[in-house]
Amino acid sequence: MPSEQVDFAVIGGGPAGAAAALTLRRHAPQKRVVLLEAGRHEKPKPGEILPAVAQGLLRQLDVWTPFAAEAFVRSRAVVSAWSDEAPDERHSMFSAQGAGWQLDRARFDRLLVRSARAAGTEVRIGSAVRSAVREGRAWRLDLADGEIRASAVIWATGRNWRLARSFGAKLRVHSHLVAYTRFFDRAPGDCRMVIEARPEGWWYSADLPDRCRVVSCLTDPDLGSELRQSKHWYRALAATRFIAPLVPPDAHETAKLVKSAGTATVDRAAGERWVAAGDTLFTADPLSSRGIVHALRSGILAAYAASDMIDGRDELARKRYAMIAAQGFADYVPALAARYAAAARWDTAFWNRRRPQLEDRAANHAVRAFSSEVGTGSRQENASNQNHRARF
Ligand SMILES: Cc1cc2nc3c(=O)[nH]c(=O)nc-3n(C[C@H](O)[C@H](O)[C@H](O)COP(=O)(O)OP(=O)(O)OC[C@H]3O[C@@H](n4cnc5c(N)ncnc54)[C@H](O)[C@@H]3O)c2cc1C
Structure with missing residues (x-):
């Protein structure tokens, strides 16, 4: 089997992995960086x-110009029927930051990986890492068609934590949620994103590029399993007040996906010459709309941490990175719990699990996340945390 030696291996070519590779190339241009991506960024996401x-x-990563050229849909307004039946509409023109975007995700991910390649990253598409083994001072990554030895690794495989054991990390699932999503080939073209709370959970829909539309229902896995079947999904859609009219009668369904969407973290943000980034480090509930921003930001920070590691500042890099990750999670948890509590107006299983008193439990969780690195939390707390499967 051929074996190659690189300075940095980035596992996963989503936004986190691409941001890490772009940052490494700018920060340490003399180092060899390889990005290994299992898929081909072709499927809807x-x-x-x-x-x-x-x-x-995006400016920091030097990809703003190609991003702007893609002309994704500008997100002009968010309409939410959340705390009561009357929809609340917020226009981007009243926001200091302006309008966001509604993306074709596969196209966005391809753009980032293309930019990483143009910056000098060696990109291997269709190259899944099967295992990672510590050998001397390097990591040996086993691929289908060979192996790679890397001085440091950035682990950015999204919600796929199969390599956790290789890195000695454990997954902590803080809340369960599943998204039952369908894509359509027609859209009203009004550039608004719509969110609607319903007894079974909540729905969102947005216009996408090429006049496509995404519609998704998010609920707990034990409550929504029948939504896998079209007849149940369309019946639930028909009962929505603001989402159903967004799917024109002549629209055709082009794809459907079932994805877990709850909150999870790994118990260690970084370890011996490895750093977790993006969803692998901390995966956020889509209600927070922070997944991609977190992926880009943590990818950048992970690159600096990995770079410090191979420059001999391992412990400092690990601690600093873990503290930043813990702070991000501590900010997120109570904000999310408060957002759910604001819509808990039904006496149904989904909303009863998200009642306001759960905010306290949520805040407790936040304090304990990544506690093994940042030094808070007793051994007993950490042990109970690893086994805990609480909802908030
Ligand atoms: C239903 C739903 C709606 C969402 N809505 C939003 C939203 O509106 N806004 C937002 O900001 N975020 C949203 N998110 C979250 C957002 O999609 C993620 O946070 C983001 O994709 C994380 O980027 P990432 O790079 O960490 O992971 P990913 O984008 O998942 O990329 C990981 C990559 O790693 C690759 N990979 C996996 N295993 C291996 C392996 N062993 N070897 C090599 N490669 C591997 C995968 O193929 C993948 O390309 C949503 C998520 C869900 C589930």
């Missing part, structure tokens, strides 16, 4: 709303 705040990160 959920995660379409890019908040306006992403502009600064």
Whole structure:
């Protein structure tokens, strides 16, 4: 089997992995960086709303010009029927940051990987990493067609945590949620994103490029399993007040997806010459709309941490990165719990699990996330955390 030696291997070519590779190439241009992506960025992917705040990160990554040239749909307004039946409409013109974007996610991901390649990253598409083994001072990554030895690794495989054991990390699932998503080939073209709370969970829909539309229902896995079947999904859609009219009668369904969408973290943000980034580090509920921004930001920070590691500042890099990750999670958890509590107006299983008193439990969780690195939390707390499967 051929074996190659590189300085940095980035596993996963989503926004986190691409941001890490772009940053490594700018920060350490003399180092060899390889990006390994299992898929081909061809299939439809959920995660379409890019908040306006992403502009600064895209500029920092030097991809703003090609991004702007893609002319994704500008997100002009968000309509939400959330805390009561009357919809609340917020226009981007009243936001200091302006309008965000509604993306074709596969196209956006391809753009980032293309930019990473143009910046000097060696990109291997269709190259899944099967396992990672620590050998001396390097990581050996096993691929279908060979192996790679890397001085440091950025682990950015999204919600695929199969490599957790290789890195000695454990997954902590904080809340369960599943998205039942369908894409359509027609859209009203009004550039608004619509969110509607319903007894079974909540729905969102947005215009996408090429006049397509995404419609998704998010609920708990034990409550929504029948939504896998078209007849149940369309019946539930018909009962919505604001989402159903967004699917024109002549629209055809072009794809459907079922994806887990709850909150999860790994118990260690970084370890011996490895750093987790994006969803792998901390995967957010889509209600927060922060997944892509978090992926880009953590990819950038992970690149600096990995770079510090191979420059001999391992412990400092690990601690600093873990503290930033813990702070991000501590900000997210109570904000999300409050957002759910604001819509808890039905006496149904989905909303009863998200009642306001759960905010306290949520805040507790936030304090304990990544506690093994940042040094808070007792051993007993950490052990109970690893086994815990709480909802908030
Ligand atoms: C229903 C739903 C709606 C969402 N809506 C939004 C939204 O509106 N706005 C928003 O900002 N976020 C949203 N998100 C979240 C957003 O999609 C993610 O946070 C974002 O994609 C994370 O980027 P990432 O790079 O960490 O992971 P990913 O985008 O998942 O990329 C990981 C990559 O790693 C590759 N990979 C996996 N395993 C391996 C392996 N072993 N070897 C090599 N490669 C591998 C995968 O093929 C993939 O390309 C949503 C998520 C869901 C589920």
